[in-house]
Amino acid sequence: MRSAASDQPVRSPAVQLSRSARIALRVAAGCGFAAIYVPLALVLVNSFNSDRSASWPPSGLTLHWWSVAWGSEGARAALWVSVKAGLGATAIALLLGTLIAFAVARHRFFGRDAISFVVVLPIALPGIVTGIALNSAFSTVLEPLGVGLGMFTVVVGHATFCIVVVFNNVVARLRRTSGSYEEAAMDLGANTFRAFADVTFPLVRSALLAGGLLAFALSFDEIVVTTFTAGPGIETLPIWIFNNMTRPQQAPVVNVVAAVLVLLSVLPIYVAQRLSADTATESRI
Template sequence: MQLSRSARIALRIAAGLGFAVIYVPLALVLVNSFNPDRSASWPPPGWTVHWWSVAWENEGARNAVWVSVKAGLGATAVALVLGTLIAFAVARHRFFGRGTVSFVVVLPIALPGIVTGIALNSAFSTVLKPLGVGLGLFTVVVGHATFCIVVVFNNVVARLRRTSGSYEEAAMDLGAHTFRAFVDVTFPMVRSALFAGGLLAFALSFDEIVVTTFTAGAGVETLPIWIFNNMTRPQQAPVVNVVAAVLVLLSVIPIYLAQRLSSDTATESRI
């Protein structure tokens, strides 16, 4: 489709404004992390890395990072197992209710986080509390896994739909049993999709705050919750800016890798 010069200019301006709305606030957070003024005055009166050393020595922030890492790894592990199994069932088999299963798996990521959080909190209080299991890291992992499964499922099922099942059938015709065919044929074909889905799942879990608020309980504080609790404290504002800047920079890595892997997977499927 050929666009006129004025249309191309209008689209570029609209795209530039859209990117500015998204990325200028993130850039301001990064700039304010080097601002020597506690009140984040603008423009910055100077530059300093003092708050970075203060943030590094902040025990609460370090503990929150570790809790977020554990929750992210746990949720990603659950999502990889369940999301992959469901993807294989949907993509490789025909059964009654297959479309319903796909809808139910994808639904949690479309629901408002507060709805999911309230539902999980109610379920945990009703089912787990009588058994002596309170809200904590385990319930956070379960809560995060509900939406992390979706990204793994979507990545793997898309890859499987672009890959013929005849490869596994050919391997089994040549004498390979089911597990051997999976290891030698199927897994190499879906490996990049699994890795991309795992990276996206970890990134989603690491940044999650709404569902975490309803499932963490009083003794568990992830990094997003720590930022939320400290951002209104004047003495902690510079440290929060540093932690937020680090969180933004670290989030870029899994998203970039997942995007590259997804692109490579799409390229491979066309060869």
């Protein structure tokens, strides 16, 4: 809604909170952030703890465990498996999530809302339910064809929920972008592919990148679905951490690997958040 005297939108007045309400809100937010981030900070500090038993407070600080973790063949192999699975799942999610987003946002057809619901559903299901369902499906369909559980099934399993974040990012961007841009390009003589390359893709590029980064982060951290879809010899980094965290001799190395995993997860999520914010700003201009 815009006023008659100005092109500026009419904004509703901000809600004023009492001083006690603001204090209570800040305390509640602080407690929430502390519950989330203090354990992560403790993992990071314990990765430098010179005591093998991770006693608190640390008896000293050292980089020894970081060098031990770097030399761990199991951790490096698991890291490479996680990277391959994440890249594969992200590639599938970008392809299918983008195609579905364009179908839902740019076309009207029977069952469009049902497709949107089915695409988003896997992210809401418990991971163990998805894992059991995929394990049963792979055992029933693929094993008779000679395809057992392995990297392929892990990638497919991760892609089922990675598609959701790509779809949500792209469809939100498309709904904020008028289809008249593509129509204008076609009126000027561009074919479908040229209109997509010159007009549509630049408009959704940041949403695709943000969705891809979030998809990779989700895949990289996944453990429940991986447990049910990975075959013998397939061990991702989260599973390696889970298998070694109860071994006393491996506790310091596990802390280092967990700290690295936290840092690797934060980076794509931070970049995706910045890209999403920039996309939202562009859509308001």
